[in-house]
Amino acid sequence: MEGLLDHMLRDVLTRVGGIDRCVSEFIRITDMLMPNRVFTRIVPELLNGGRTAAGVPVRAQLLGSDPVCMAENAAKLAALGPAGIDLNFGCPAKCVNRHRGGAVLLDEPELIFEIVSAVRRAMPADMPLSAKMRLGYMDSHRTLDCALAMQDGGAEELVIHARTKADGYKPPAYWDRIAAVREVLRARVVANGEIWTPADAENCRAQSGCSDLMVGRGMVANPGLALALQSPDGPPLSWAALLPLMRGFFDLVRSNVAHRHQAGRLKQWLHYLRRHYPEAEEAYLRLRTVNSPEELDLQMFGPDERGPRPLRPRPIDEEVESCTA
Template identity: 80%
Template sequence: MILLAPMEGLLDHMLRDVLTRVGGIDRCVSEFIRITDMLLPNRVFTRIVPELLAGGRTPAGVPVRAQLLGSDPVCMAENAARLAELGPEGIDLNFGCPAKCVNLHRGGAVLLDEPELIARIVAAVRRAVPAHVPVSAKMRLGYLDDSRTLECAHAMVGAGAAELVIHARTKADGYKPPAYWDRIAAVREAVDVPVVANGEVWTAADARACKAQSGCEALMLGRGMVADPGLALAIRSPDAAPLAWAQLLPLMQDFFAIVRTHIATRHQAGRLKQWLHYLRRRYPEAEEAYLRVRTINAPDELQVALFGAPALS
């Protein structure tokens, strides 16, 4: 099982669409939907997870689990119930976001210091949605340290989470290497639900090492998949031919076409250059292209510079 991670501001429905066309991904998780003190209208859920309007799947047919983030059990449950009516593949709960602005408002990884509250949130959501809708949770090893990893994992599973994704770093670790895959092993051995390992998997060799150290067969890919869209296929089959730059260019062009229909003109070039920046890690051609277009902000000019032709009207 290979999951595609949520990445706020990067791995949204537009990039999910294109990356799942490549193959190798079994399920996606959406960026978080922030729950505060109100019942959100359907349009908020479908704006962040437009796949809800298409049977909860990407255009390539890959199911998408919608993710909620918040700290009020009652409000989380009410919104989960409404979300469940829209037909997601499942509902995921975010206890891993390390962003300071999120943590300051009692969301994401900061809740890993409050396992009792985590249990109340998971239990409330599990009660609020139909039994056939899976409820899962994503966590880090901890907030400032990993002293409560098992306590938090037991809180989630005991309250009804049917799967855990564990990012193998604390909030304090941020995204700095390394990821401590071996520390996931204790959780996998302690709970009786599937555990998915996440963090710092950039190559097929990383995936093998992560599986060996964590004991997990399932992985969640984030930045590694953005940098190398063929990574999931390479993990599944070591003999798979790498995705060539010539194969990637049409996908990038499709991505830019989607971007140009969904976001404001002033942000369009930035979104394509953002992905191109990640691709520099894997493709020498991306490095050359990025240096060539990094000062271009006009979408039409960028279209011609990268792809050699204006967009089709």
């Protein structure tokens, strides 16, 4: 989830527990062979054996429409040791679709097959390849064609977001439509979309027939959601237990994000947390006009007696190559 669920939030959320695997935000592939620093900037877990600090494996996600360039970048990415590679055919953003990326490719299952096949051939045989899709672009009449193209191209797992691009993120998610695809495929199918609570997860499983779920915004709003799905009888994640994790997140933000954007990142997360925690509603309303990260830190968490934060090392510049014509 670009601009929201990045490596800093992955670090914090995986410390809570219940998450089996993460997928990074997409790495946009055009006509260039990306330098390693691009991959490690978006997926710094590559520098930790492809895992978060809590030990949760992370698959790196690529988005693009050129089979050759996607394959060459996948080969370079694979050499860095991710827990797998994921391909994005689900992003509904207009700017991405306008440049022939994400969900717009769901109108071209033949091209999807070419992309997935090329990437699969470029990767080590034992490295997992998965793909993320929606039910379609403007409608869902080619859902099965696209899913089969991904499977037959070599993806062992498909995550299906149960809405079309035209549906955006508006409720409801059509979980029952995943069932018809899952019944045909031999590849593993994971259901996604509009899972905010354990009750939503139960309904999604019942309607889709999928035992495996991917959660996104629901996990941001309730960091204890995955743990609740794994251990339904366990205690919920309290606000008091969440606060130290939020402070750790803001520490990462203040070490990795430009000064002018730091306060916005914490307020963005608070905005989502309002859905689940009354305390987040109070904090958001109290702090929404505070733009100084130093003042926001003080008002949200109190005085910091832990000493100065470590500086983020500057990446080494690398030459950018063009993909093979």
